[in-house]
Amino acid sequence: MYIYILLQWNMKKTSNIPPLLPPNVDYLKLIRYLSEANNALGELKGSLGLIPNQKILATPLLTKEAVASSKIEGTQATIEEVFKYQAEGRKNESISKEEDIREIINYKYAIEYATTLLEKRPLGENLIKALHNILLKSVRGETKDRGNFRRIPVHIGKPGSTIDNAIYIPPPVMELPTLIGNWEKYINSDEEPDFLVQVAVSHYQFEAIHPFLDGNGRIGRLLIPIMLYQRRVLNYPILYISEYFERNKEEYYYNLRLVDEKEDWTSWIIYFLKAIKVQAEDTKNKVDKMLSLYKENKDKIATMKSAFGIMLLDIIFANPVVSFPMIREQLSSSSNQTIFNLLDKFVNAGILKELTGAARNRIFIFKDLMDIIK
Known part of the structure; x- marks a missing residue:
């Protein structure tokens, strides 16, 4: 990498060879x-x-x-x-x-x-x-x-x-x-x-x-x-x-x-x-907030009565922006309709927000998590 910071040093014209470790530390x-x-x-x-x-x-x-x-x-x-x-x-x-x-x-x-x-x-x-x-x-x-x-x-x-x-x-x-x-x-x-x-x-x-x-x-x-x-x-x-x-x-x-x-x-x-x-x-502050958010959404999902709810929650915690193909690849369900229905439940519960506004190729964001890690 080239350093773009201009520092006021007497520039060396020869190679710098650092002393061998360990150094003398006060x-x-x-x-x-x-x-x-x-x-x-x-x-x-x-x-x-x-x-x-x-x-x-x-x-x-x-x-x-x-x-x-x-x-x-x-x-x-x-x-x-x-x-x-x-x-x-x-x-x-x-x-x-x-x-x-x-x-x-x-x-x-x-x-x-x-x-x-x-x-x-x-x-x-x-x-x-x-x-x-x-x-x-x-x-x-x-x-x-x-x-x-x-x-x-x-x-x-x-x-x-x-x-x-x-x-x-x-x-x-x-x-x-x-x-x-x-x-x-x-x-x-x-x-x-x-x-x-x-x-x-x-x-x-x-x-x-x-x-x-x-x-x-x-x-x-x-x-x-x-x-x-x-x-x-x-x-x-x-x-x-x-x-x-x-x-x-x-x-x-x-x-x-x-x-x-x-x-x-x-x-x-x-x-x-x-x-x-x-x-x-x-980092600790963010981890604590993420853990709290996880528990909060886990409670919401319990009311959905879906066998795949917690699995989807884990997916969106690891990937706060998701698409249907990404979820289908990771979620062990053979039914596309099951995934569509679960995504709708997550949107209605305020967990996910749809970004594109399109009928196909939709992208969803877990905004509460993104707000924590930004």
Whole structure:
């Protein structure tokens, strides 16, 4: 990714080779921030534990994280557009919008895939290459050696910039094996007294190494909830931290550069811990609202006396914008009329709202859920 933030630094003309991990971290300056971030994550984990089927309620939040992370890269698609695209099952968008949406969907698939891979292997080089392969499939950057570490030097700066006026020059290719090996050893170790510091340090180091030709920012942000899930700090990888990074983008890049230029780990880690705290609290708030909404609608459905009511409720919690073909594929009913009747009941009960106003190819939105996750 090219960074579009202009920072006032003395530009380096040589490659930056970050020191090997672990770094020297002043924990005394982090005590308050660590306590607040860990408490917020603990409360979020508690709320997640109350959800009967975490994957159903987690899917919209995974999509939200994917939208926020991709937005940092310049995509313009909204979360509603992503769900609508998936519900329609056909290409009604412009080429650029469709590429944005596919990039977001790839990000979500990558997180979901990582949760299955972590059951078989530790987080490391092979896994991040597999995630990179998914992330760049059929989107911009696909031709940039997808799934492989870069084999040529790169530099980061404004569009059209040269190495002479680059904002940052990542390590040369010959340094990658040593740096990645050290990074992999560090993230799977117990060297840091607090795991959140380890996540913060590993995120900086990954971005500093810049191992891929493209997609480093997306992979680096994706690894944050994955690491929290791997250590069971969270029992599902939902923490849309990219929203905080996107909202505080200049501060994000500023603090990363402080580590580059001054080895100021404290400022970066404090920024990171603030992001964890804020987003954990916000995610918990959304999870609590979603759980309440689920119970409320479950009570409504009980009066419908339909064997498929709860099944449809689960479908629309995972996919807040749905179409008849999508429901028919997932609902174990052989009767189209049963599905039509159930959709009408959901509309009459105020659970779903029909978007198109057409007699055929109708699209329905679960607006109450969309209002929570937007």
